[in-house]
Amino acid sequence: MDYVADLHLHSKYSRAVSKDMNLPTMAFWAEKKGLNILSTGDWTHPIWIREIKQNLEEAEKGLFKLKNENSKIRFLLSVEISGIYSQGGKVRRIHNLIFSPSIETCEKINASLVKRGCNLNSDGRPIIGLSAESLIELVLSIDDKAMIIPCHVWTPWFSLYGSNSGFDSIDECFGKFADKITAIETGLSSDPYMNWQIKELNNRSILSFSDAHSPAKMGRESTVFELEKLTFDNIKNAIMKPSLKSTTGSTSIKESSAHSPRGTRDTSDTPDTSRIKYTIEFYPEEGKYHFTGHRNCDYVQTPEQTRSQGTICPVCKRPLTVGVMHRVEDLAKDGFEKEVSKLNSNGVKWILDPSKKHPPFVKLVPLNEIIAESLSSTVSSQKVKDAYNNLCEELGNELNVLLKASVSDIAKNAAHSAGSGQGEKVAEGVEKVRKGEIVMVPGFDGQYGIVKIWKDIQNKEKPQDLASQLGIDF
Template identity: 45%
Template sequence: MIITDLHIHSQYSRAVSPQMEPPIMAQWAGRKGINLLGSGDFTHPLWLRGLESQLREVNEGIYQLKTVEQIAGGHFAPVNFLITGEISCIYSQGGKIRKIHLVVLIPSFKVAYKINQELEDHGFNLVSDGRPILGFSARDLVELLKGVDKRIAVIPAHIWTPWFGLYGSRSGFDSLAECFGDMGQYIHAIETGLSSDPAMNWQIRELDSRQIVSFSDAHSPQKLGREMTVLKRKDNGDKSFSFADVAEALEDKSGSQWKIAYTVEFYPQEGKYHYSGHRRCGVCQSPEETQKLGTTCPVCGKPLTLGVMHQVQLTVKSPKLKVIEEIDGDGVRWIKSSLAKNRPPYVTLVPLLEVLSESLNCGVSSQKVVNEYNNLTVNLGSELEILLRRKGKEIEKMAGWRVSEAIAKMRGGDINIEPGFDGQFGRVQIFGRQEKQERKQMGLF
């Protein structure tokens, strides 16, 4: 399996942790269960030079740290890197200001330098932000990138986000064709983003011929792997892989030796733009409420930020899709398409730090939670293995009944979530109020 997270940011992007540097990223990727991590921000000259000095090529377009810094007591395989970045295109088209983010996968450092030179020749500033802002249409950027190297892969990022999403309510498009024109033929995959999941995207007819992938868009090491795309080889051949193998799997190219096995999803309700609303006034509306009450804040009269669920329902042209839910032997709920049998399934998880935070009744960054996280990942394996595969008795022995029960409930989808809206993350509640009250009362005896 190739467990990938290819959309991340470096310390050179705005609002990103200074810990987002290769050795720390690799350590956390190992903890998370990731074995192929995007470098992020290849367009930033200082970051690109730093990557080149710290990484060595182990296969075509695949890199590892020259000096592997082991996690104390850990038993994680070396983490591979693939050169990636995200580019922000802001421009006018059809009488509207358009804003769209694109994830770009690059086959080599040589190609990365060529792209950066092309962008600088166009007068773009690559130094001010790891995710550069270009006054360039998405269509023209794809043409430029493909002109540099046909192997480059371009994936529209978090396509439903109100700002910077392909279908975003504030500055997006009605279709791939409207956005990319004749370059749409080179868009083989789209990224769900944290506020949508594959099932929501399965309903969009023009995406029937595109792969649906998910990555974390992490701005700190702890957020790596909150969404991932897992690839598997179609046969029992050599498990080594190259840039071409990854790109072809994400494209679902005929003859590819690898394919998408499944994606790991954030609960979309937890995403910052799942429902419509106005954060300042505390207004949060479901699509049904928005349809009934309108798109204006009832408190202040300003326009609501329309959520992803609302936008999906406006876009869907076909009958509502039915999904198939299957519970495997480990109690994990897998979701599959009822119509498109070729669509990879997905699983929806709550990050382990959040599970521990609620189980231990401590803040997600508290020392108690961090210590328990380290204890579990050192002794039971990666976060992904713990959340998906470790037996309840193993988890209970290491961390206690409450943590084991929380993971079991999360695996089966037995949780409650207050949906996110207008830039505010949703709130996960694994244990209901009654369970918490019972625990509080037990503590009195």
């Protein structure tokens, strides 16, 4: 069975996060979006771990569901931790995800962090003074089933490979525990294709999750697991096994369906067949750090320009924020392989790894954004909300609309709330996104990029630092 997982989320106890990021609301939105497994997020926070214990019960080994409800949504115990410390004469700022197999393990890790002087009360994403190597040693000494996954690994300020405060390699960051790092998370400003160019990631899994701060942002990036039986161990097995050659069968880019966890309890446990089937991606150009630039001076440059002109702003003469694309090219010593893609029977463009070391991926635009542009409106308008809800209800969920539903069905159902002509426009928008026929202006220095479906982008305002949005993610 296929399970769509978003395993990097935040609760209402993290900074700049919507109060709607509570477990019941998250589960409600997961069904609307077509997600099966969510991160609890933030289990280091003392109030949130209490709410987790009050509201969730174990459904399958290491996975949880809402108590007293026939909910199909499962939760995995995941938290993001920010480490700020000095190493090699430089201040490092590294963010890591921890996947825990049990609440007991969470509580033991929390107690150990507090014992080392870490403040877990101020933020759901705590800031600690431990190095990445010390953190992984602490976690694995408590429970070797837990996982550490470096997250949004390219963001300049807070990541493994970050140009301003990161490292050049996993070995340099994690030291003697480097071999325990079996996966990384792409972040919004990079996609798997970019990460395939890094040699040390050839034998590691490339994961994608949303880092959402509000329910509507969940699932904008996610990872699809193919599992015989839904358990924490089988998800871990899939992550630890990135090569398609080590799994039975081959990855199909046909109409993949995500199933709920119902009916999986009596299935035999066959971890060897567990694998990552594909990932769903944000357009990396829309990420806040894709290109190099200086937001205050409204100056941006491509990687080619950065190589020839350097990293000093020509306007104010201060250092530019080096973008993700340039940083990837800098660490990809052998240069980039040519991108390989293929359309499936639904007209969806899939990006394939020519070496077959990693599964394929697809880049999508969120459905509410497609509808908003189609109707010349905003994602917060009532007519966009009505059209979105109608499509999700009538055609299954958001991912089903984006990946599988027929164009005619999309047009017909969108017309119910948007009008007949507008329904066809929405369907055309979905079709263009499936084929990758879009226009982009890359983001830079903390400013989101623009992704447009129709070619009127030159007439649009430049994007602002969308601080009013709650998706202040990396």
